[in-house]
Amino acid sequence: MALKTPKQYMDSLKDGRIVYFDGKKIPDVTKHPILNICNEWVAMDYVMSNDPKYQDILTDVDADGDRVSFALQPQRTEKDLLRLREVVKLWARTSFGKPTGAKFVAKDGLNAVTVISRRVDKKYGTHYAANVEAYRKYLQKNDLSFAMGLTDVKGDRSLSPSKQVQHKDFYVRIVEEKKDGIVVSGAKAHISQAPACNEILIAPCHAMKEEDKAYAVSFGVPANAKGITMISTEPEISEGFSIIDHPITGSVYINDALIIFDNVFIPNDRIFLKGEWEFAGETAVMFANFHRLSAETYKAVELELVTGAASLMAEYNGIEKKAHVREKLTWMVMYTEMIEILGKAAVEHCIKEEESDLVYPNPMIANICKYQFADNWHQATKYLQDIAGGIVATAPSGKDFLNPETRPMIEKYLAGKAGISTEDRFRVIKLCKDIGSSYEDVLTIHAEGSLEAQKLSILLLADFDRYRAAAMRAARVANRKEHPVFKDLPEFPPKLKL
């Protein structure tokens, strides 16, 4: 089978899946006006892959002559990663900063289990790698959308999975082993676009100890499997909203759903990790290694939009020459470009994972990039809001703008600089409001790992031996080990023979 069409994709969602939304069970997700915002956004993968204009970048022809999604191909070279950056940029630019989610997150999970399954097989003689390869092929050949179920609901964060007090299902775990498979229970939180995906790839979200081995589990499962319930995220919009008021959140509903597993059966050939607890943490880290590329690439695209909104409002308000506005715009440009540069540099200095032949971005650079993005976002929205003005909070609704009774008043009084249409200004004001939403804020600091996670990675990756050798040499510390970077340097100050 070749690529799916958008229609085939939409039809595939009518599969009996259990999805709740805003207090109700939704019999057909493709019929629901707000769930469809998510569906249509995911459908962009199919729209574009089938469009000859984008097919060369978005797809490959496989050994069988079938056209398959490039995102599902293993990336083996820096060039592959640079192309993947272009893919993510195209996806993100199309959808106002948020890459369509058909394969966006889970492709990185697939690479993670590709790497780790080989390590497990090597140590234990298991056959997970073959399962992963078969799963990859299945996804490719059926052009499936799939979500990444990584983050468990976690309960009390100070307790490990098996030490939780109220119950033992705060992390997805094996509750029963059968001859032909396993039975799992538990829940995964904020699984992006899961209700709009065909498959869900599950992996542990952090390191486990031996006592937690039932939680060291990874597998692929259809979204409509018996025992799976998905509860949708409360959206930013409600039915009947005006797209003027919500230019982004009315077009992109990521639906980071809560997924509950109630005794779900997983057949043996869909299992990628089963109790080998010492590989749980590696899986999570390896997912992060691969996913950094995706995360960092779209962030820069998102920032280009945010900085653009600030630049437009500066002009629309007639304040673009003010010194403080220029200062703030400069900071925003620097932030935008820095994320782009660091994200690209991480790829240009990518790491080859030896056993699997896969490549991923340089983790030190990638973590710095991610941290810088997340740590500066709130400053950026502050500047955007400062430039845009209080009207961002207080503007009438888009429906007032469209109402012929009030429109002339709004046209007249919410005009900015001459030569700018009031409608344009009104729309960008609303864009600014959408950008600063609580949802966006939280997404920026928590999606793809928290600020603290990046800090920990950076500390672990730091080359303190080199730093210390530099300092000890300058301080003339007697008791220092030789360090390769410094040991061959000439004596300084020199002993000149004059």
Next chain:
Amino acid sequence: MALKTPKQYMDSLKDGRIVYFDGKKIPDVTKHPILNICNEWVAMDYVMSNDPKYQDILTDVDADGDRVSFALQPQRTEKDLLRLREVVKLWARTSFGKPTGAKFVAKDGLNAVTVISRRVDKKYGTHYAANVEAYRKYLQKNDLSFAMGLTDVKGDRSLSPSKQVQHKDFYVRIVEEKKDGIVVSGAKAHISQAPACNEILIAPCHAMKEEDKAYAVSFGVPANAKGITMISTEPEISEGFSIIDHPITGSVYINDALIIFDNVFIPNDRIFLKGEWEFAGETAVMFANFHRLSAETYKAVELELVTGAASLMAEYNGIEKKAHVREKLTWMVMYTEMIEILGKAAVEHCIKEEESDLVYPNPMIANICKYQFADNWHQATKYLQDIAGGIVATAPSGKDFLNPETRPMIEKYLAGKAGISTEDRFRVIKLCKDIGSSYEDVLTIHAEGSLEAQKLSILLLADFDRYRAAAMRAARVANRKEHPVFKDLPEFPPKLKL
């Protein structure tokens, strides 16, 4: 007449006022479910003033033996201001951080025109002061709610009112002078709770030049005056919302409306400034002087709630002992207390305005307080969101929590630390979301004057002569003027006679 009851207040809003909301004209604002959120919040003024428990602090008995709102009394001593702080705190604590708006903003405008009208009368022999006093009496005796119409829509911010290109009504102006009054046109933006008020007090929002004299105008006008149209702010919630999802924005809708004046007639006895352009800026500055107290007092109350939410989430998530969480909470405590201290210190070092006998907070301290609040807000929400977790963005809706089909799953899986009810955690998660809304963000940096406005005030108030004298003395600069603080200091280093 004495204090109004809540019912009398609500009835007073059925006065034929023209209010638009979300694309529709609302025939009776007291019948509209969302406008009523604003109305009921404003009604708290009447609820509390009539409650014997709060009457001593909220009201005074006037010379006629009538009980009147303390907020409408002129404050003449530090003690009055400290009481006013207690009033604002009571209002703010009651309504989740946002003081009920019946008199909250406009009382400060009333004080501003009280001060400035005397200056104008003194210079020009006008009789504005008497008009102001009569207006104050009228407001007191009828216990009216009134809004402050300060900020004009402004058009191109780089152009003065009379130099605007598209039309001349970007600032409220006198379009005609009649024997018995004036006719005004223009629009005021984000006028808090105007659609829920009886009166609107209008004043210029910044300094004017002679050419802008038509814009140097101040007056009081009923909200239902002929020619006035109010277009409501797009709210954060829509009909049918769950209060669980919007604990603050579902209880407090400030409705910072856009008010359009289309040839509105203002009788002579309601005019407080009419073309005396050199007093326009002073009016705006004096409003800010008085309003700082209000703004700063409720900000500290708001922060106590924000810091509390962070502290609760830290515990609910089981991370309250983590070093980074303690670090962030410490910062939030410092921020919260600093705003309280600075706000109080501004009052404790208040300034007496000589001609009017009114007192207002020390402007240097007050501006620093306001700036620190606004400048640090986004950092605080970042920390709150960091501690609370990604679930703030991705939690299901309150209706899912109430749905008996999904509630057991949410109860089980969104539980945090043992001993905490999941419902409590779920509600605080939603509180965190509400706190970080785009609306709140923008409010914090723009309400009561922008960051740049505070910076400008601080620079203008700075005692550079003193600072420079200190530096010149240390640097032994020969060419320095004597400065009172330094001129009598002993010589240093000393010339000791030993």
Next chain:
Amino acid sequence: MALKTPKQYMDSLKDGRIVYFDGKKIPDVTKHPILNICNEWVAMDYVMSNDPKYQDILTDVDADGDRVSFALQPQRTEKDLLRLREVVKLWARTSFGKPTGAKFVAKDGLNAVTVISRRVDKKYGTHYAANVEAYRKYLQKNDLSFAMGLTDVKGDRSLSPSKQVQHKDFYVRIVEEKKDGIVVSGAKAHISQAPACNEILIAPCHAMKEEDKAYAVSFGVPANAKGITMISTEPEISEGFSIIDHPITGSVYINDALIIFDNVFIPNDRIFLKGEWEFAGETAVMFANFHRLSAETYKAVELELVTGAASLMAEYNGIEKKAHVREKLTWMVMYTEMIEILGKAAVEHCIKEEESDLVYPNPMIANICKYQFADNWHQATKYLQDIAGGIVATAPSGKDFLNPETRPMIEKYLAGKAGISTEDRFRVIKLCKDIGSSYEDVLTIHAEGSLEAQKLSILLLADFDRYRAAAMRAARVANRKEHPVFKDLPEFPPKLKL
């Protein structure tokens, strides 16, 4: 006896004390050009106390009719503390930001042992309070300068005093108890102006456990006691320096010496704590409580000088109108004034220590003030250096300025704006350099307790119950305890009966 004269003070230093400086033992500290910088700075206490112009503020007449230093009087009222602020300001303004050190630090230690000795006496029936009172009287009647020996050298900071590995003397401790006194050994680090003081007051620097009871020791001891060796701090200047190059560091050498105690005998009547380990921490905290006033008062004076230097350089360079310069100056003004306001507010909301009747600044406010000062200093020097220009680093020496061969060239080429003498500019450039010294930087963040110490205090003092009550009420958390601030608030939103 009455107040000492400067000459008497200088003579008192010729007492056989053991002082090392820059690799040499100094037989007479009053004959050493650099140690004398410290001595003369300390002597300002005597110069000013004997000057009728300052006597009213700096001294009191005691019950015997003797004039004594106000700094040595116990402060019992807010008014006393406000006067003490004026005293510290006078001292600090005189000496370019650094208060003369005759009693500046140790007076706060004296108050601390005054408070704690009563607590110990009460619990154990000891007689330390009488010893403290006698010591205070002795200091007053002889107008002695005294240093505060608080900070131990500490060795490995992760180990308690008695658990140190290399030796047991990293904290001053009792090595022997005799009938008539104790013998102590150990060392105290960075004891400001100790080599210029008559007495040293020793107290523990942090809490102790029972196993550390030998380290829970406090006493007063003459600087020339047998067994005491003082090693001076490496100064910022060397002999023959030009005062032009070092306007501050050439006039104020604080000499934060290392003091070694080698079996020093302390007679019983000079002991204030001896093994009552549970009071060690309280002593340190109480010292901090009192000392905050001193620290915060002079910091604001220091900042007035720093901000003045920036303002002068802005003008001298002709850039005072540039937007970025105005922005930086505004920030510096805000920083300067905020420290002044917070320091004053801490005093205006001072705490009465019940048993001793002494008062000290509000610790929450005082810790915030100290933290804000220390945390922002490096930003301030960055701005100062940014405004002043690279010439701060690269200017020729003051001797080149005075050399008639080079002076005309410097006069011509290092001129700034017309109308400003080049000498003035040259001197302020050098002042800027002095302000940014490594010594100043470290002093700002470590003197009077580290940033982390303030953060810990703030966290411990935080009223989380109040913060949480506010959040729980807004979130409608069911399981909440009543809190006094919130329990009597009216219901909100109201249930109106209309």
Next chain:
Amino acid sequence: MALKTPKQYMDSLKDGRIVYFDGKKIPDVTKHPILNICNEWVAMDYVMSNDPKYQDILTDVDADGDRVSFALQPQRTEKDLLRLREVVKLWARTSFGKPTGAKFVAKDGLNAVTVISRRVDKKYGTHYAANVEAYRKYLQKNDLSFAMGLTDVKGDRSLSPSKQVQHKDFYVRIVEEKKDGIVVSGAKAHISQAPACNEILIAPCHAMKEEDKAYAVSFGVPANAKGITMISTEPEISEGFSIIDHPITGSVYINDALIIFDNVFIPNDRIFLKGEWEFAGETAVMFANFHRLSAETYKAVELELVTGAASLMAEYNGIEKKAHVREKLTWMVMYTEMIEILGKAAVEHCIKEEESDLVYPNPMIANICKYQFADNWHQATKYLQDIAGGIVATAPSGKDFLNPETRPMIEKYLAGKAGISTEDRFRVIKLCKDIGSSYEDVLTIHAEGSLEAQKLSILLLADFDRYRAAAMRAARVANRKEHPVFKDLPEFPPKLKL
């Protein structure tokens, strides 16, 4: 001629040059103990170029078979620039963070005039390019050290060169044109290592207007030319200092001298710009373009040393496991690595200057790198000082450490964690002090252009069209121009035909 030996270089400085230092004229700079610190540091270029171990990287063999400095070769490819980074790193690591200055700055000036002279020749038919080439050859063949005289003393920064009030020599200018050359007067400030160089390359420091054409002048001149006087920078150390106390500033004295030109004659063949005022700004910008590589490369090396010092002190003090210390070290690692990454990325995305075939780092990336370095330095020193402790300010001098009377006391009491030699700790404490010097601080923000200069460059280089196109598309702004990045994107949300 081939490479110079260190001895030949030292001898070359005995050429009658006029150098003042600390109030005295220095007859032979090679005999002066402090000037020799600078000379020996510069001599490292000769030491290393003649050492077979480094010759391959530091030198090339030219067309004549002569070995010449690679730094003097024109860089034409990314590979050349990457090698140049390695050269700068080697220089910087050798000399404790500061690259030896024989060619370090001026090589970039040489490239700048190489580029600009061609443009001028093209426009005006002049022959400057040939002069530049001859000069380059001369420098190569004689292996000369040369300084870059860019920054003028500037006088009143708000006035252009020709509008200065006190005199007209605040910028170097042509005072007379002769048949065989020009006569110049004026002064250049903070010209690094000029007194230790053979030649000085002069260029304008910013854009000029036509009225300033006499100031649009560039040339090469020997350091001992008649009319040149150099006044040395006040050093951080004085004679007899201990290297323990000043491990960096006692080994590297950059001597950013003030150079005065008093009617200095420049022959025609040494002139590279003479009145073509519209190229003055381009020269300065082009210098910055080339010099960014040098600046950014050594900064990362410097930071490796700073972060190493912090890491060592954390261990020596026994606090390396404390959460706040780990937090601070993480930040320092991120800062260090970010500068390295950005500096390298700027080279990896270098720009080819078409006419000259030279390449230089990407200016957007390079400016961001430089800004980030300079903007964060003070934060880094704050963290370093926080970790190292107050002892950085208060430690005794290195001479006390060496004094056998005091050494045992210091050995005992300034010990840190067991297993660390006190001497090592003492030396690193002093290194920390040296790193935080006023000189370093100012150097970091002013060397290679101020923070404001980078901000301006970033704003000018920003691709606002792209940013705005992104925002306008999301906001559905009607009136938008097509933008190449966005015009071919598919419609979103899609109009699915289902």
